[in-house]
Amino acid sequence: MIVGIPKEIKNNESRVGMTPAGVFELTKRNHSVFVQSTAGEGSGFFDKDYQEVGATVLETIEEVYSKSEMIVKVKEPIASEYPLIKENQIVFTYFHFASSEPLTLAMIKSKAICIAYETVEDNDGTLPLLTPMSEVAGRMAIQQGAKYLEKPIKGRGILLGGVPGVKPGKVLILGAGVVGVQAAKMAAGLGAHVTIMDINMKRLRYVNDVLPNHVTTAFSSEYSIRQLIKTHDLIVGGVLVKGGKAPKLITKDMLKEMRPGTVIVDVAVDQGGCFETTKATTHEDPTYIIDDVVHYCVANMPGAVPYTSTMALTNVTLPFVLNLANKGWEKACEEDQNLSKGLSIVKGDVVYKEINEAFNL
Numbered sequence: 203m204i205v206g207i208p209k210e211i212k213n214n215e216s217r218v219g220m221t222p223a224g225v226f227e228l229t230k231r232n233h234s235v236f237v238q239s240t241a242g243e244g245s246g247f248f249d250k251d252y253q254e255v256g257a258t259v260l261e262t263i264e265e266v267y268s269k270s271e272m273i274v275k276v277k278e279p280i281a282s283e284y285p286l287i288k289e290n291q292i293v294f295t296y297f298h299f300a301s302s303e304p305l306t307l308a309m310i311k312s313k314a315i316c317i318a319y320e321t322v323e324d325n326d327g328t329l330p331l332l333t334p335m336s337e338v339a340g341r342m343a344i345q346q347g348a349k350y351l352e353k354p355i356k357g358r359g360i361l362l363g364g365v366p367g368v369k370p371g372k373v374l375i376l377g378a379g380v381v382g383v384q385a386a387k388m389a390a391g392l393g394a395h396v397t398i399m400d401i402n403m404k405r406l407r408y409v410n411d412v413l414p415n416h417v418t419t420a421f422s423s424e425y426s427i428r429q430l431i432k433t434h435d436l437i438v439g440g441v442l443v444k445g446g447k448a449p450k451l452i453t454k455d456m457l458k459e460m461r462p463g464t465v466i467v468d469v470a471v472d473q474g475g476c477f478e479t480t481k482a483t484t485h486e487d488p489t490y491i492i493d494d495v496v497h498y499c500v501a502n503m504p505g506a507v508p509y510t511s512t513m514a515l516t517n518v519t520l521p522f523v524l525n526l527a528n529k530g531w532e533k534a535c536e537e538d539q540n541l542s543k544g545l546s547i548v549k550g551d552v553v554y555k556e557i558n559e560a561f562n563l
């Protein structure tokens with residue numbers, strides 16, 4: 203198969219869809235790989251590294267898309283990429299369709315085979331291609347939240363860990379999945395007081411077993427969220443309904459219940475966000491303020507730490523890329539039900555229920 207690796211063009215997105223090690227596994231099996239020039243630079247991989255393992259480096263993104271049967275990338279295609287995607291081309295990447303009707307309509311129109319990383323499943327229902335980026339984003343959520351709690355950038359002016367003689371800050375985490383647990387770990391490590399909420403008791407039991415005692419679990423309900431937001435300095439949103447729009451757990455009226463300078467980090471922004479006032483931001487301009495509450499809603503948080511994220515992502519995507527390249531998408535998906543859960547839009551048809559529901563298609 204001919205596989206193309208374009209350069210990511212989303213704001214401050216420095217990850218790349220494949221490392222030279224991954225390309226080597228493809229070329230070894232007689233697949234052809236086209237890499238756009240400088241695509242890997244942000245992650246520490248140079249054109250010559252790809253050439254050495256048998257890839258052809260092309261100058262323009264147009265050439266990469268036009269010559270390839272399968273595109274392997276990181277982020278969802280953005281508007282300038284829509285016209286480059288061809289009928290019957292496999293596009294294997296994060297899509298987060300439920301948060302973007304224009305993207306959904308463009309991919310229907312393209313008649314491409316869109317396989318979304320974020321809905322590929324493991325036998326136990328977990329999401330192997332989302333997990334490593336959720337690990338990165340969960341950890342980063344505390345790093346970023348701690349920064350924006352500083353007074354000069356309009357935060358409350360709280361040091362999360364406190365100091366001897368002064369109590370620590372309080373972190374509230376919505377969702378005890380991958381993002382939530384990693385965020386809780388980081389916040390607990392800093393010495394903050396942590397409350398983590400979920401509607402899944404199994405997850406709360408897990409957190410209770412593995413995290414230290416200053417991490418408290420709470421069953422998630424509107425009532426309990428309304429109580430807790432009044433006293434917490436940093437609130438992290440990490441809830442997910444697979445493939446669907448995130449539930450709005452914090453509504454606009456609740457912002458008035460928070461103290462001025464509270465920071466809210468909506469990691470779930472890529473599925474539409476779990477705060478009503480969320481709108482996607484970029485690493486260039488990550489925050490905005492509504493009712494004195496600092497919102498951080500960057501949809502590609504791991505893109506800011508590409509040396510870590512590209513490796514973590516491609517470690518898990520490679521076996522699926524090889525399978526798709528070796529067998530073609532139909533056979534690969536027929537033989538691997540977990541991969542087939544990634545099928546979202548196929549030749550103009552939306553085949554993932556939650557995407558249809560998100561837009562009444």
Ligand SMILES: NC(=O)C1=CN([C@@H]2O[C@H](COP(=O)(O)OP(=O)(O)OC[C@H]3O[C@@H](n4cnc5c(N)ncnc54)[C@H](O)[C@@H]3O)[C@@H](O)[C@H]2O)C=CC1
Nearest residue numbers: 335336339377379380381400401402422441442501502503
């Ligand atoms: N902004 C970014 O750069 C990134 C965003 N993400 C996003 O973060 C989100 C979370 O991902 P994961 O932690 O991997 O998902 P996960 O599936 O591991 O965890 C989600 C948790 O939310 C819980 N949940 C669902 N509805 C709830 C509700 N009403 N109240 C409380 N909890 C509820 C679930 O029970 C589950 O435990 C996803 O939308 C993912 O796409 C992931 C990586 C990077």
Ligand SMILES: CC(=O)C(=O)O
Nearest residue numbers: 335472501502503504
């Ligand atoms: C999962 C995701 O949206 C990201 O890594 O950017």
Ligand SMILES: [Mg+2]
Nearest residue numbers: 472501502503
């Ligand atoms: Mg994202």
